[in-house]
Amino acid sequence: xxxxxxxxxxxxxxxxxxxxxxxxxxxxxxxxxxxxxxxxxxxxxxxxxxxxxxxxxxxxxxxxxxxxxxxxxxxxxxxxxxxxxxxxxxxxxxxxxxxxxxxxxxxxxxxxxxxxxxxxxxxxxxxxxxxxxxxxxxxxxxxxxxxxxxxxxxxxxxxxxxxxxxxxxxxxxxxxxxxxxxxxxxxxxxxxxxxxxxx
Amino acid sequence: xxxxxxxxxxxxxxxxxxxxxxxxxxxxxxxxxxxxxxxxxxxxxxxxxxxxxx
Numbered sequence: 001x002x003x004x005x006x007x008x009x010x011x012x013x014x015x016x017x018x019x020x021x022x023x024x025x026x027x028x029x030x031x032x033x034x035x036x037x038x039x040x041x042x043x044x045x046x047x048x049x050x051x052x053x054x055x056x057x058x059x060x061x062x063x064x065x066x067x068x069x070x071x072x073x074x075x076x077x078x079x080x081x082x083x084x085x086x087x088x089x090x091x092x093x094x095x096x097x098x099x100x101x102x103x104x105x106x107x108x109x110x111x112x113x114x115x116x117x118x119x120x121x122x123x124x125x126x127x128x129x130x131x132x133x134x135x136x137x138x139x140x141x142x143x144x145x146x147x148x149x150x151x152x153x154x155x156x157x158x159x160x161x162x163x164x165x166x167x168x169x170x171x172x173x174x175x176x177x178x179x180x181x182x183x184x185x186x187x188x189x190x191x192x193x194x195x196x197x198x199x
Numbered sequence: 200x201x202x203x204x205x206x207x208x209x210x211x212x213x214x215x216x217x218x219x220x221x222x223x224x225x226x227x228x229x230x231x232x233x234x235x236x237x238x239x240x241x242x243x244x245x246x247x248x249x250x251x252x253x
Contacts, residue, residue, distance in 0.1 A: 118245030125238050134235050141239035145219070145246025152215045170250065173216065180219045181248035187226050187241050195234045 017154075020099040025147045027103025032143035033136045035109055036126050040135020043127030053196050055128045060192035062124050063185050066117040070182055076117070084112055107143055116181045118142075121188055219244045 047055045068074035085105045090098035105111055109119045122142045126135030157166045170177075222244050230237035 115249050116245070118248055122242045122245055125242065129235060129238070134238075137235070138239055138242045142242040142246035145222075145243035146249050148218055148243075148247055149215060149250050152218065155214050170215070176216060177248055177250055180216075180223070180244060183223055184219070184241050184244035184248065187223060187230075187244075188238070190227065191230045191234060191237050191241065194230050194237075 016095060019096045021150055023096045023100035024103035024150060025143075027100040027105075028107030028143045028147055029103075029140060031104050031107030032109065032139040035107070035123075036136040036139025036142075037132040038135070039123050039126035039139070040129055040132035043130050043135065044132065047127065047130060049130070052128075052130065056192045056195045059121070059124050059128050060189045060196075063121055063188045063192065066121055066185050067182055070116045070118075070178065070185065082113055103147075106146065109139070109142070116178075118181060118185065121185060125188065215250075219247045222247075 043055075065074065065076070069076045085102045089101045092098070093101060109122075119142070122138060126138045129135050129138060153163075153166060156169075157163055222240050226237050226240045226244075229240055
C-alpha cells in the first residue's frame with residue numbers, strides 16, 4: 001500500500017498510480033481466481049456430495065480453532081511461507097509490470113507470510129463449496145478485500161507527505177483489525193450453521 | 200481552511216476501517232438468502248484483515 005499510494009498525490013503521477021493499482025489488482029485477481037478454482041475442484045473430487053453437511057461442520061470447527069489462534073489463546077504455526085513480495089521487481093521490470101507481478105504473487109495467497117489464519121478458512125470454504133466457480137468467486141472476494149486498501153488509501157491522506165503517517169495510523173489500530181478478523185471468522189461459523197440447518 | 204482539512208483527515212482515514220464493518224453487517228441477512236454470497240462477503244473481510252500483514 002505504501003509503495004504506490006504516494007504517487008496519486010503527486011501532480012502528474014495520477015495516471016501512473018492508476019496503471020499500477022490496476023496492474024496490481026488484475027495480477028492478484030488472476031492468481032486468486034485460479035487458486036480458488038483449484039480448491040473448489042479439489043473439494044468437488046475429495047468431498048462426496050453426501051458429506052456436504054459434514055464438511056460444513058468441519059469448516060465451523062476449523063473456524064473455531066482459527067478464532068483461538070488469532071486471539072492468541074492457541075499457538076499454531078499457520079503463517080504460510082516466511083517471505084514477502086520482492087521489492088526489486090519494481091526496479092527490474094518497471095512500475096506497471098512490477099505492480100502486476102506483485103499482485104500475481106500476493107494473489108497466490110499462501111506464497112507470502114500471512115497475518116491471520118483467515119486465508120486457510122477461505123481455502124476450506126472454497127473446498128466445501130464443491131464448485132470451481134464458487135471457489136473462484138470466494139477467492140476473488142478475498143482478493144477484493146485485500147486490494148481494497150490500495151484503492152482506498154489515497155482518500156485517507158491529503159498530501160504525499162501524509163502517507164507514512166497514514167501507515168502509522170493504521171498500525172496503531174491493529175487491535176481493531178484483529179477484532180474485525182475474529183468477527184469475520186465468527187460469521188463463518190454462523191454461515192456454516194445455516195448451511196447445515198443448525199442455526 | 201487548514202483546520203477544516205485537519206478535521207476531514209481522520210474522517211477520511213476511517214473510510215478504510217468502515218469497509219469491513221459494512222460487509223459484516225450485510226453478511227448475516229445475505230446468509231439467509233444465499234450461503235455462497237455470504238461466504239464471499241466474509242472472504243472479503245478476511246482479505247481486508249490481511250492489511251495487518253508484516
